[in-house]
Amino acid sequence: xxxxxxxxxxxxxxxxxxxxxxxxxxxxxxxxxxxxxxxxxxxxxxxxxxxxxxxxxxxxxxxxxxxxxxxxxxxxxxxxxxxxxxxxxxxxxxxxxxxxxxxxxxxxxxxxxxxxxxxxxxxxxxxxxxxxxxxxxxxxxxxxxxxxxxxxxxxxxxxxxxxxxxxxxxxxxxxxxxxxxxxxxxxxxxxxxxxxxxxxxxxxxxxxxxxxxxxxxxxxxxxxxxxxxxxxxxxxxxxxxxxxxxxxxxxxxxxxxxxxxxxxxxxxxxxxxxxxxxxxxxxxxxxxxxxxx
Numbered sequence: 001x002x003x004x005x006x007x008x009x010x011x012x013x014x015x016x017x018x019x020x021x022x023x024x025x026x027x028x029x030x031x032x033x034x035x036x037x038x039x040x041x042x043x044x045x046x047x048x049x050x051x052x053x054x055x056x057x058x059x060x061x062x063x064x065x066x067x068x069x070x071x072x073x074x075x076x077x078x079x080x081x082x083x084x085x086x087x088x089x090x091x092x093x094x095x096x097x098x099x100x101x102x103x104x105x106x107x108x109x110x111x112x113x114x115x116x117x118x119x120x121x122x123x124x125x126x127x128x129x130x131x132x133x134x135x136x137x138x139x140x141x142x143x144x145x146x147x148x149x150x151x152x153x154x155x156x157x158x159x160x161x162x163x164x165x166x167x168x169x170x171x172x173x174x175x176x177x178x179x180x181x182x183x184x185x186x187x188x189x190x191x192x193x194x195x196x197x198x199x200x201x202x203x204x205x206x207x208x209x210x211x212x213x214x215x216x217x218x219x220x221x222x223x224x225x226x227x228x229x230x231x232x233x234x235x236x237x238x239x240x241x242x243x244x245x246x247x248x249x250x251x252x253x254x255x256x257x258x259x260x261x262x263x264x265x266x267x268x269x270x271x272x273x274x275x276x277x278x279x280x281x282x283x284x285x286x287x288x289x290x291x292x293x
Contacts (some may be wrong), residue, residue: 001074001129001159002099002186004037004206005195007211007217010258011046011059019055021062023268027212027261028067034215035223037205038072038102039063041260043162044135045209045254048076050273053084060088060095068096074131077122078103084127093126101162103133109141116151123155124175129159132289134174137189145170145177152181162207172201193219193241196233199225209253210243213260213291217243239274249286251277256287262277263288 009031012024032041041059042048048056056075063073075092077100079085085102092100102122104110110118123130132151134143143161151158158197159182163171171189178185179202191199194206195218199205211218221236258270259279270279 001184002038002131002188004039005038005205005211005222006038006072006074006207007031008040008043008045008076009213010208010254010261010268011051013271014198015271017273019059020104023079024059025062025066026148027266027268030065030266031211031215032067032070033166034258035219036071036211036215037222038074039067039097040076040207042076042078043133043207043258044103044138044141044164045077045212047273048078049253050079053079053088053200056088057091057095057133060097061207064096065256068098072098074101075098075135076101076103080105080132082118082121082252085122086131089122089128093128098246099131099160100130100252101131104141106139106207107144109139109215112144112150113149115141116154119151119158120155122156123151123265126156126190129160130155130158130162131162131186131188132158133162133164135162135164137164143174145173147173149177149181152178152185154264156182159184160186160188160204161251162188162190166191168194168197168201168214168222171198171203182189191234193237193244195221195240196225196237209257210240210246212257214239214243215245229251243290245290249290250283252258255283256280260287263291267273
């Protein structure tokens with residue numbers, strides 16, 4: 001259903017944590033102008049866990065109006081309060097977004113039956129496509145290939161997954177299991193450097209953080225792969241592989257991506273929601289050096 005390069009956007013705020021719609025709009029414009037296929041608001045890099053429900057609703061309306069005619073707009077509905085998950089899901093449909101992305105509930109990692117209830121409830125709350133978000137390193141539980149296939153079989157609008165697992169074998173097995181149920185099931189990798197191996201394995205692309213920083217490189221790679229220009233695609237992949245070092249500069253990867261966007265020229269605040277170790281000037285200098293290589 002979906003294919004290509006999708007960006008889990010940073011949530012741009014001022015130093016006090018208020019959403020800066022002016023600078024965020026300019027960032028979204030950059031992503032669309034670079035040729036990305038879509039943007040996700042309130043994924044992990046978007047700090048979904050710290051943004052209020054009302055701010056998320058306002059951002060839905062804002063993003064659809066700003067770039068909805070130029071690329072797909074996804075909204076992450078993750079929350080520790082299930083009522084909020086369902087409320088935002090319903091609101092997203094009214095706002096005109098293209099899909100919702102649902103991360104596994106965390107702290108009490110769900111058993112398979114609980115996961116079926118949780119994701120099934122989201123699917124039943126909307127006619128929108130629902131994209132599962134598997135990030136076991138953060139949620140503590142894994143959406144197995146068997147569970148993904150079961151959900152896809154029971155709920156036709158559960159039609160994709162972002163598989164943020166640092167092994168392609170897991171993603172490959174998800175592709176095989178889900179496609180047996182729905183041949184159009186979308187499978188994204190969550191790690192930037194997995195685009196090529198995702199596509200070779202039958203997947204649909206990536207939904208990954210460095211697209212905030214160098215969206216042009218990712219768009220070029222995707223266009224080259226689609227055209228069969230594999231030399232160019234590999235060259236872009238090599239650049240992305242080098243950029244992966246950016247993630248390791250700061251205490252939290254969200255800070256690193258925000259700092260990198262600032263280094264690239266957008267004068268944003270790099271503050272992330274507490275509790276957090278904030279990016280320092282030394283971090284920004286180190287990231288600038290990596291980007292210049």
